[in-house]
Amino acid sequence: MKRVEALLSLSREHHQALVVASRLGRLDDREALTACWRQLGETFFGPLRVHFDEEEHWILPLLPEGGELASRLLGDHRELRRLMDGREPAQWRAFGRCLKEHVRFEEKCLFEWLQMHYSSEQLLAAQCVET
Template identity: 40%
Template sequence: MKRHPALVPLSHEHHHNLSFAQRLRRACSDADAAGCEALIENFRQHYAAPLEQHFQLEETWLRPHLDEATSARLLAEHQELRALAAEPATNPASLAEALISHVRFEERELFPWLEQHLPPELLAELQEKLG
């Protein structure tokens, strides 16, 4: 699916996060303890900080344009993911599932809505800020 250029950087991050979450889900469900632990360490080193930055961008630049229900959902899912990311080894399967679900929500519902409802000048402004 072709994304508006304003959303492409976030969409690329979604792709990387989704791929990681699927690998984590597989490793942890296959009783591959070593693989699961390695992916959790990989998450701590390479995904946790960028994920928080990603959330901050969305909350700062996208959330003001959302209706109350969608805004509340976005914040609730971000908060859940922050809690799971703080202790990824505690429940890696929940982290994987929550991340997969959140990325799918944003890619399948949130981003198409933004592309359809935001005026072109606002999308251009977002592209400047997010790009």
């Protein structure tokens, strides 16, 4: 399904997240992985936290309270935040896997649900109120 205007910026950020997840999955060398993780800490984690906050303040109120979509959104964000503090390569690789699965969930389930239940105008209006 084509993305409505209100969700386009988040979808673009999801593309960048998939690039990061793929990069983490390809690195075998501990030194290269460490350098990559350090760079992500300097350039990617801050905007990713902002992305999570935006989704939680804007999208979460649109979801059925206590439902599976809301639970998954919050659970994934909590786990990804925890993994961002990881100090070992196994945690960094787990972050990449979790990030990839989370983006797939949002694009294929969450955003599809939003577009089926809200018009583009409703999503834009909610975005303006919540952000």
